[in-house]
Amino acid sequence: MSELIAWGDESVQTQGGVIPTYYMGACICGLEERDIRRQLLSATKRKVSKLHWRDMTLSEKRRSIPVIEALSLPHIAIAATPLDGTVTSERARRKCLELLLPTLEKEYGISRLVLESRETSQDDRDLMFVRGLRSRRFISRLRVDFAPGFSDARLWIADQALGAIGDAQRGRQDFSSFLETLDMRELDLHHLA
Numbered sequence: 001m002s003e004l005i006a007w008g009d010e011s012v013q014t015q016g017g018v019i020p021t022y023y024m025g026a027c028i029c030g031l032e033e034r035d036i037r038r039q040l041l042s043a044t045k046r047k048v049s050k051l052h053w054r055d056m057t058l059s060e061k062r063r064s065i066p067v068i069e070a071l072s073l074p075h076i077a078i079a080a081t082p083l084d085g086t087v088t089s090e091r092a093r094r095k096c097l098e099l100l101l102p103t104l105e106k107e108y109g110i111s112r113l114v115l116e117s118r119e120t121s122q123d124d125r126d127l128m129f130v131r132g133l134r135s136r137r138f139i140s141r142l143r144v145d146f147a148p149g150f151s152d153a154r155l156w157i158a159d160q161a162l163g164a165i166g167d168a169q170r171g172r173q174d175f176s177s178f179l180e181t182l183d184m185r186e187l188d189l190h191h192l193a
Helices: 033-041 058-071 089-108 120-135 154-169
Strands: 005-013 021-028 075-081 112-116 143-147 183-188
Touching: 005 089, 005 154, 021 089, 021 154, 033 058, 033 154, 058 154, 075 089, 075 154, 089 112, 089 120, 089 183, 112 154, 120 143
Parallel strands: 005 112, 075 183, 112 143
Antiparallel strands: 005 021, 021 075
């Protein structure tokens, strides 16, 4: 039996008159990286090392989401609100991981999550937090790894999905048919345990 892998990213939405939100998402994808890269790069005519939602034009975004939607992959997204200064982004991230990792392992049977890497010290803190979740039995076998965004196009899928959520929340674009397929979970940051 092959390993089930999820590919994840984060997004912080604070602009556009919406409730400031920390998003973390993952897509379960066992497809070949080169196929995903080819398909997603078809959304742009520019030469780019990776697709990144905030760097894309509106027409590129409109082409990207149907490509992702056609892949018919499971997506999980966590929305942590409000990110209003009473909770740091890093605390919101940890609360998202605390919900996302057990969801991936227990509900989806995922054995590995690859997140887009940030700074080494941030990745190290995430790994320490994951070890803590394991010791508290939130997860048992799920492994978390990090990779640079340009290195694997499967990481781009979560970036695109979270970007689509943010744009839809701000009323910029209608991706409702895609967004209806997401397993969306919400966290109230004012009621943290």
